[in-house]
Amino acid sequence: MKKLRSGYTTGACAAAGVKAALLYEAGLSWQNISLTALDGTKLTIPVKDVQRQDDGICAEVVKFSGDDPDITNGVSVFTTVAHAEGAGAMVFRAGRGIGTVTKPGLAVPVGEPSINPGPRELMRRAARELLGTSDGLIVTVSIPAGAELAKRTLNPVLGVEGGISVIGTTGVLRPMSEEGFKNSLVPQIDVAKAAGYEDLIFVPGKIGENLAKAWGLPAEAMAQTSNFIGFMLEAAAERKIPRVLLFGHIGKLVKVAAGIFYTHNRIADARLETMAAYAAATGLNAAGVRDILQSNTTEDALTILQQAGLEQQVCMALAEQAGRRAKRYVFGKLEVGVVMVTLQGRLLGLNETARAVGETYHWHLPEE
Template sequence: MSDTLRSGYTTGACAAAGVKAALLYEQGNEWETIELRALDGTELIIPVKNIRKENDVLTAEVVKFSGDDPDITNGVSVFTTIRHLPTEKKEIIFKAGKGIGTVTKPGLSVPVGEPSINPGPRQLIRNAVADVLGTDKIPLEVTISIPAGVELAKQTLNPILGVEGGISVIGTTGVLRPMSEEGFKNSLVPQIDVAKAAGYEDLVFVPGKIGERLAKKWQLPEQAMVQTSNFIGFMLEAAQKREIKRVLLFGHIGKLIKVAAGCFYTHNRIADGRLETMAAYGAAAGLTTEEVQAVLAANTTEDALEVLAQAGIRDKVCQTLAARASARSQRYLFQKMQVGTVLVTLTGELLGMDEMAREICQNLGGSLPDGQAE
């Protein structure tokens, strides 16, 4: 069996192939298989499933092929409808059909009110038009529809980014190479741009849904929240490059304790020294050898916290871990951005937070949940 991973083509390439096929059909030429040059020069061969004509419009259907990349749109139908416009304005107009979102917040690569069809796909489509007609300076309306996108959008960051009604037509070149981790990392960054465009200089980084849910309980603004997944270091760098003033790391101790140990890619297959870190800081705070062994034998960080609690040092250790996570983050960024940290349990109980975290929370209008001391 070959170890070579298969490449595929993006939704943008599907749409461009559909446009080219529709124009070829209109001219009476063969349209079933489309040759498309990606923006990086790669030659793509894209099959077209069907073309339908209704009155003055043509609609082509292309089935998305993602290769060996685990893309959620693999196998869905991308419909592209073209209509020649009775106007002297020679430009291609892009429209969002069913399943394609509309941009509602500033900070993304297309303006508010526009269909969420990124610049790469738009250029691919213009190139496809020029391939057939010799120019892309024509009055043409292009509507892209991905009916499955209405439901698929719920599995993306689009609701957070302010893209409403469906998914985005994305792709920088048109080629979908099986580098899902790199692509996923880059898909997280626009959250920072949207939050900054909304006027936030202080952001709340949450590694996942647990942190997000609990941060909302603290009444921290949703628009300032950024999901980082396991890529905390990558996202901190992205924020620093965008001149964000301060970042609050807010999440479960099981995730952020890794940052206190200097691990900024927190996937458990790469960084899983949670218990070891807690044991080390616990020992420094006075745990006995037997208690250290109990921490190391615990199943989870929550179990290990019970050992610290019984020894009467839980709050002290967690406060130190929060401060340490912030200090390691600032060191990671060469002191170019300030970072605060809040550590919580699965139920939202505050374990530790440093002074910078408190300042950021106050600046963002957040408040500790009822029953938790200042």
Template sequence: MAKELRSGYTTGACAAAGVKAAFLFMAGVDWREISLTALDGTLLTIPVKEVRETADGICAEVVKFSGDDPDITNGVSVFTTIQRRDEPGIVFRAGKGVGTVTKRGMSLPVGEPSINKGPRTLIRSVIEEMTGRPDSGAVVTISIPEGVELAKKTLNPVLGIEGGISVIGTTGVLRPMSEEAFKDSLVPQIDVALAAQEPVLVFVPGKIGEKIALSLGVPQTALIETSNFIGFMLDRAAERGAARILILGHTGKLVKMAAGVFHTHNRIADARLETLAAYAAAEGLPQDGVRAVLAANTTEDAMEIIASAGLMERVCSVIAERVHVRAERYVFGKVEVGALMVNFAGDILGADERAYGFARAYGWRLEQ
């Protein structure tokens, strides 16, 4: 019998648990074990190692537990210090080992601590829960001292996140990522969607794509989360007789697929900038623009260069069409595949004619 893999909790959930522990400490209530509701509704129980009063506020230490996920932050201490303030709103600060954004193209502005949206939302929710007020004022400083060294094992230095690692987590729950087990756990989504007689399966790499798909009118039952395993999931869908698939994802994922890369983890293959540069050059981007794309920090940054040359729509449409061609070739023509490319804000950047056809047939809010 296969071992059931254990889930853990993210660095963001550790920080949120630390915030709650700090409030309980201030109230004179037991803080040693925190119940926390993750953003997807999962109830987490997180032990707290220590809470103490410092010159900068109340500081809580939580030790990261990654379950059976091979996460480099497993076992590290996450320190969260909270200081109340009279002005409304939560101010986030990066302590030792938490990076700061220094380049454009990330989901946070330059100068901001690299504390992602999920953890910020979770922490705000905890503060509202503990104070009973949506407009409470506080300064929240997150420190992960080991992050200084751990960051060297990540892409953060390349992405311009300096000083440490990022505080991440879409929901707060860390699902095990043992590859074969994780891939197999994704497949039942296909069976459920086909059983619901969904005419089009909509493949999304993660939560961002899911949110955007729902905003376009795609039914929840049609959504299939693929993570990085697009090719694997295309094969499994074809085996099960799926007739139509829409691949909906961020530029970074679709650019890889346009180059024929269907396992999209960056350690498997990463030629995003090279692919973008090639397609942009084919559409008329001057040589200095091509060099700028190749030197860009992220695909978002590269797309700004392409947009400034007036080529955004053309390049994105060509890439979406190429994804359609490569994906149908990947499954030997057994499935009709459309492609829809979006940015982090949910704007539609490009779509192939197949995607527009699906939208017209099933009432999705796409405009050509």
């Protein structure tokens, strides 16, 4: 098996830029920078260019993500270092393409550049290594491609405006994209909680999100889960969220009724089998059960249930079971409401917890 290559984070790029700028200022070689990541890993990062500009010394480092499918791979990270007499601790500024935090609940306060604590510490260490201190420096990080790239991240949801975030826990980017992606979802919970929302709405994707908004549920209380419904439920339970409303297409949420909490179709896919079992329990004849099992999609299976006059009964039972299985998954630490809908937004089923959460937020429930 091919060994996957590690890379370095945007934060490590910025730290290498700080060190390169200070080496350039001292008349020393700056082309290849040695850094020690926050986990002790030794990194060697090439620097593309360093120039003295009106606002300081600017170093350009090209991001290398290794074999991790990171959207910032190959982009240029520009770090400008300037001295400010009498200044205290290192000051961080958002240059072109770097976002600014506008909502509480993230790792840095509202109004600050979206440069996470890990990258900030790496930059301080880079300065201390050469100067003995990191005080008295103003560091501006720019990623010109960041404003466009931010549209492909959760930054707009999290309240980071104007660009991308400078992230990285240690400085090393290891090819563990699934784990990294899961962890990137969790701040949505913290932001919603910090905004004062006790009950949250979890949406697997855009279908659920858009419909939930159309029904009057607050966007600020929503968090995207992607396929990691169980992981996000656990994160909510750890943060003592009292109730979560799962709102989405039946194709995703029927899996939860079957006890599947990582819903990628290549990991587990019992959608039709689950619908067929509940339909049989509700009275569908053997021929109808076989038709459901041979359906291409859950939407096709719904047509069979409609023809048999069993759609509402089956879907309500699936929503109830999904809520029970989800609550059991987190050992009863929170209540879970479930709303299942079609691609066109038609309500199929919901449980009582869903109704209670929806009424708390004064939703506009369509006719059942």
